[in-house]
Amino acid sequence: MPPIDLGLGLGTSGLDDPAECTESVVTALEAGYRHVDTAQMYDNETAVGEGIARADVDRDEVVVATKIHPTNLAPADARETARESLDRLGLDRVDLLYVHWPTKAYDPEATLPVFDELREEGVTDHVAVSNFTPDLLREAREILESPIAAHQVECHPRFQQPELRELAAEFDHHLVGYSPLARGELLDDPTLAAVAERNGTSTAVVALSWALARDVVPIPKSTGDHVTENLAAPEVDLSADDLAEIDGLAGGGRTIDPDDAAWNRE
Template sequence: MNLPPVGLGTMGIEEPDVIATALECGYRHLDTAQIYDNEVVVGAGLERSDVPREAITVATKVWADKLEPESVQQSVQESARKLGLETIDLLYVHRPIETYESEVTLPVFDSLRDAGNIDHVGLSNFTLDELETARRILESPIGAHQIEYHPLFATPELLEHARRHEYPVVAYSPLASGRAREIEVLVEIANRHGTTPEAVSLAWVLQHDTVVAIPKASTRSHLEANLQAASLELTPGEVARIDGIECEEELFPA
């Protein structure tokens, strides 16, 4: 599936006006999840916007305690109701843990797609082995794989898998949960470009083939800044410097 370079991560957003403002600024990919407890907020923001529904990709995720077949069906109906949607564009398995059983869970996602309840099946926080198992079981193509990805935590092997099998990687926490401004390399590069370390972090993420990002922002200025970061061009040397940061810090481990 085709996704814009920068979408909106909505975890922690509690006001529909933020969603409506994001759409007004030009966002066309909204990412939420059952566990964020704000699908109603996202739905209300969609309702307040004049942007045509067909122009927006809305994604949500089924949490790990609802991955048994009956629970998937019921929770997805509830998600669609909260979002005010007939069809969810992209539905993820949020994490392959707890009640997840690949042979049991994934066919339900296929059936939801066959029935027109969802358009694309997504996976989130999967390992290479889990991705390969999912590819074997799913009849649907992988619509996207959502993973934590930023200068402090990168998994190039997952990007290579996405390139090889032609699906996008959706990077969450591309600003390292606010830590981008503390990374000396990013600060130096930002000063050279007259921009912010956050913009450099986001530009570096987007520099990778097949990768799009969903930074969270709540104010118009930050929403606009994140969109503008997509046009920031880093030199090969700058990309290599960021690649060389010797720190592997996963902020959201399973």
């Protein structure tokens, strides 16, 4: 089993309004979420931390994840900014600390040992990576002393990441899927709509249920009623036929594809 339990999470990328971000975190935690994902890049760690503090949920019940900005991945910067993230979050540790993108200041031999140090020093309980290619993932495993607890990548029914899902099973870490609704592009998908109608739910919940059934931890960004709506995903039992139909959507592209992403440099 992976070294940490993860369930459906609340993604906070794009929650730029501090009040809305804080309220979404409070709503999510009090509705039953126990996994909140943020990043230095999102510029909302303070608002996320306020939501965690305000929610009527014990901090130790919540998996809190943040990510080091790619420009902060030189050793001294990673050490300093990881602690700055804790200050903004109002926490004494995070559960997951990610390398956000293996770009900019990322140097595996220099960067990754700092993540081991931060884990040893109690800044984070677990080390994680994001947006790595299979080769970079294998390299990181060789360099790190800590186990990789999670690998976060874009993953949804139109971009299903079969190789990285297989590696997650082989290496015994979670594959965490961001943009699990393809930035809203899946909401009008006719295949998902048909599956949703058969199951008496929404296309969003079907997409999230597919991810969970395929051992992917989805972290949808949600506000308002969608926060609680998405929480229904673990309760939906998609049939083998439903899953096969959704699997047939594979073949689409990424919705997040920066020019300097690792997969564009290989």
